[in-house]
Amino acid sequence: MHTEPKSPQEPARPAASGLGRRALLATGAALAAGVGAAADSRTDSGRAQRRSGASGAPSPAAAIPFHGLRQAGVTAPQLPATHILSFDLAPTSVAADRETLRNILAALTRTLSAAAAGTFPDPRLQGGADTTRLTSLVGIGPALASRLALNVPPELAELPPHPGDRLDPARGNGDILLQLSAADRWTLAVVAELATTAAQSAGAVPRWTQTGFLPHTSPGVTPRNLFGLKDGTANPDDTTAERWVWGPPGPHRHGTILVYRRIRMDIPAFTTLPEERRNTIIGRRVTDGVPLTGTTEHEDPDIYAKNPDGSYLIPATAHVRLSSPRLDTGARMLRRSHSYDDAPNDRGLLFCAFMRDPALFTRVQNRLATRDALTPFIEHQASAVAYVLPGAEPGRILGEQLWT
Numbered sequence: 001m002h003t004e005p006k007s008p009q010e011p012a013r014p015a016a017s018g019l020g021r022r023a024l025l026a027t028g029a030a031l032a033a034g035v036g037a038a039a040d041s042r043t044d045s046g047r048a049q050r051r052s053g054a055s056g057a058p059s060p061a062a063a064i065p066f067h068g069l070r071q072a073g074v075t076a077p078q079l080p081a082t083h084i085l086s087f088d089l090a091p092t093s094v095a096a097d098r099e100t101l102r103n104i105l106a107a108l109t110r111t112l113s114a115a116a117a118g119t120f121p122d123p124r125l126q127g128g129a130d131t132t133r134l135t136s137l138v139g140i141g142p143a144l145a146s147r148l149a150l151n152v153p154p155e156l157a158e159l160p161p162h163p164g165d166r167l168d169p170a171r172g173n174g175d176i177l178l179q180l181s182a183a184d185r186w187t188l189a190v191v192a193e194l195a196t197t198a199a200q201s202a203g204a205v206p207r208w209t210q211t212g213f214l215p216h217t218s219p220g221v222t223p224r225n226l227f228g229l230k231d232g233t234a235n236p237d238d239t240t241a242e243r244w245v246w247g248p249p250g251p252h253r254h255g256t257i258l259v260y261r262r263i264r265m266d267i268p269a270f271t272t273l274p275e276e277r278r279n280t281i282i283g284r285r286v287t288d289g290v291p292l293t294g295t296t297e298h299e300d301p302d303i304y305a306k307n308p309d310g311s312y313l314i315p316a317t318a319h320v321r322l323s324s325p326r327l328d329t330g331a332r333m334l335r336r337s338h339s340y341d342d343a344p345n346d347r348g349l350l351f352c353a354f355m356r357d358p359a360l361f362t363r364v365q366n367r368l369a370t371r372d373a374l375t376p377f378i379e380h381q382a383s384a385v386a387y388v389l390p391g392a393e394p395g396r397i398l399g400e401q402l403w404t
């Protein structure tokens with residue numbers, strides 16, 4: 001059964017653990033931004049709406065605040081259902097398009113904050129359990145940022161082509177990216193519709209959408225992907241994330257850059273390989289995610305450890321060797337992927353990674369595409385990059401830093 005922490009203030013793992021640390025990060029950011037003020041918007045009537053139907057019993061899980069220094073779609077523990085939506089902004093004049101973007105961000109802020117607080121006046125979001133367990137993130141694509149001369153990090157840029165890319169432009173890119181995640185698909189479908197309506201009425205044009213899911217896991221348990229592998233183990237801790245995931249001091253301190261890849265996986269081909277082969281392809285045991293050089297899941301894979309015959313314990317083509325931060329002067333990305341299942345032969349990973357500089361993705365992906373033993377089992381089919389805006393504090397709208 002899914003047992004998320006009762007609220008972002010109550011991480012269920014000690015601060016030293018991965019998800020616990022992220023919950024604390026969320027808590028810290030929310031407190032710094034004034035949870036008190038955010039809670040004001042969750043009025044008594046909001047709380048009453050979150051009581052479940054006939055019994056009047058309180059909903060089992062508290063709402064995740066929308067407001068804060070950083071967007072909860074990056075900082076809160078991952079929720080099991082996700083819906084990614086991309087929009088374009090039809091070009092007119094720079095001045096008019098800047099105004100349209102402002103209006104879209106205001107409309108999204110209103111809709112998403114009300115949905116997260118449980119105050120959106122839509123019967124479909126009331127009376128059920130968990131309808132407010134929702135997180136979101138809003139980002140701006142590099143093409144729009146450059147066309148409208150927006151104040152975004154200088155690192156924000158389209159990705160260059162990587163070997164083996166089979167990218168469908170209709171399923172990737174875009175001017176505005178929105179990722180919604182929720183405890184259940186009902187909330188997600190309704191909020192996606194409301195957010196789309198809000199963005200469209202302010203001038204956004206829907207471009208593509210993609211839904212995904214995760215297994216329900218207890219807090220602190222790394223979810224598996226459809227290859228059956230624990231995915232997200234070696235994510236950076238808070239201190240490391242401040243250096244490599246979030247922006248430098250200045251206007252982008254609480255923003256980050258998302259790299260999204262829709263990666264189709266040949267699941268029957270991989271999952272029917274002998275277990276030993278699957279272990280060496282990744283460099284970790286499939287049963288429990290423990291590195292081939294260690295005894296516990298969360299210890300660092302030692303890519304330099306050798307067998308008595310001089311060969312590496314983690315093979316030269318293993319995924320965790322080629323993606324190791326040791327090959328990138330310690331640079332790290334925060335991976336928060338979901339799986340997707342769009343057809344029997346169209347299943348895979350919605351790879352979502354957050355980093356200060358997307359050049360890191362390109363360096364890692366160039367190594368993986370040419371040498372990773374996992375590569376014959378996967379195909380990158382779509383791609384997007386977006387500047388994930390700093391959070392909006394209560395009474396403010398997303399993206400106020402863009403215009404300075």
Ligand code: HEM
Binds near residue numbers: 225227232265319
């Ligand atoms: C379908 C495609 C992929 C699958 C199934 C996959 C799976 C995994 C697994 C099982 C791990 C080990 C556990 C963990 O630390 O999470 C891992 C680690 C990692 N992967 Fe992937 N991955 C995929 C694509 C990618 C891509 C495209 C990148 C970036 C270009 C990437 C970057 C990383 C990094 C940075 C690590 C952590 C390495 C470390 O610090 O030890 N992965 N991946």
